[in-house]
Amino acid sequence: MLYLAAMSKKDLKHFLLKGQDTFLKHLSVDCVIFGFHDDQLKVLLVKWVEGWSIPGGFVRKDESINEAAKRVLKERTGLDRIFLKQFEAFGETGREKGKKGFDIPGTWKSWYMERFVTIGYWALVEFSKVTPRRDWLSEDCRWWDINEVPKLIFDHNRIVTAALEALRHNLIDHPVGYNLLPEKFTMPELQSLYETILGIKLDRRNFQKKMLAMDVLVRTNERRMGVSHKPPYYYRFDKKKYERAMKNGLMRSF
Amino acid sequence: MLYLAAMSKKDLKHFLLKGQDTFLKHLSVDCVIFGFHDDQLKVLLVKWVEGWSIPGGFVRKDESINEAAKRVLKERTGLDRIFLKQFEAFGETGREKGKKGFDIPGTWKSWYMERFVTIGYWALVEFSKVTPRRDWLSEDCRWWDINEVPKLIFDHNRIVTAALEALRHNLIDHPVGYNLLPEKFTMPELQSLYETILGIKLDRRNFQKKMLAMDVLVRTNERRMGVSHKPPYYYRFDKKKYERAMKNGLMRSF
């Protein structure tokens, strides 16, 4: 919700009073950023004085909403070219319950204090490549296990839930993993990712068959050694085939 | 895009100059309203001086975006309680190419002339229950065959395409028809609806089995008479079961 990254304190007042010259009023973007680590699905959250929230920002007058979302992601994760998908706009009237202003004279009727409709995005990022970035205004920025997300400000808990829902639905007919896993990964790792997102256990052997049938994976000759059992092969995604599958989906019955 | 229904000419200037006191700036809702008639999928379009568009409107400061969309639908179709679903927000910077102001002094820098992000909805309505309503500003309002939609203003052609896509996708795991067909309908009619939306032919017998397996239909004792062949039964939706199926979806593999 807040576009306040990399802003100096003296700029804040200007932002509150003049922000509507730069940004579209009443409109924000919020990103539910998913990562995968230690067999756990994670979301990146930011802490403000008011509490934890999902990272978000405002839409500049000269950028599209998608560009705004990309910018927010870049600011928070340092990552470019990540997988990003719009999933829902949230526009209830009372959605920002508890919103607080800043203790700066003349700013209590700032554009920032007005009602906002936010456009929700979910993003998939490679956990290890991200260094969560707080800024001077936010107190903290870190990963949270999806099952341990705290009470968030406004309607952000609902947004996270809806994003997870959207991600799961996407998973049904689109391959997932390109953006969540390192370049090389083993089949058990990929399976763990799927199980974590879907929240169910899958059969090891059938999973492998289904994945290979999707025709988006390439098996390398390398294997993960150092484990006291038969070493698994490393796989990587075939970018071309992966993207084709992402586009077309894997349409089912009818 | 335009919330100008039922507005008198002298109100127009006030709307252009003071509309931002009532509505959220930069934000609109647009509805792709689908109907079904003569074995054809139809969309409701509105004609302005600038050309044809999908019906839309602005968001009042005291209403949610969903309420705004419902209001627009009510204004255009007279219908309440219709099936309405948000599917995508459109926020490219140049999306309103060709937007024209009104020939009223002092209104050329109206809030209305600024950039808008629009939230797209699709709706299903029962064709026969709708009386398309034009107002004094719009020149016309009528149904168009989905395959014969003319060049629309702004990016509305893209919005229609995306809406159809969303409707088709929805069709895959949700029953459709409750809002598109009259209360009683025959199986061939329902099939025709599905074929029209999906744009493919389906096997008559397998379609019937699949539909009945969904467990949302009830067969009545009545049959459509007056045709020179075996008369088909009338069916109706079981509201409770239908809504359960809509909610849960008919989740598939994994």
Add this chain to the structure above:
DNA sequence: CCAAAAGTGTTGCCTTTACACCCATGT
């Protein structure tokens, strides 16, 4: 040699598809 877990294959069920046969109506 054993435990652990990965790779590969097979079986059977269940869903989907393709198609045949009969039925009821208007002309």
Add this chain to the structure above:
DNA sequence: ACATGGGTGTAAAGGCAACACTTTTGG
């Protein structure tokens, strides 16, 4: 009677789930 299109059934095919067996490592 016949043309037309609806209602019902059934057999083949294909996809998916359940499960067995083999393989390869570290200890």
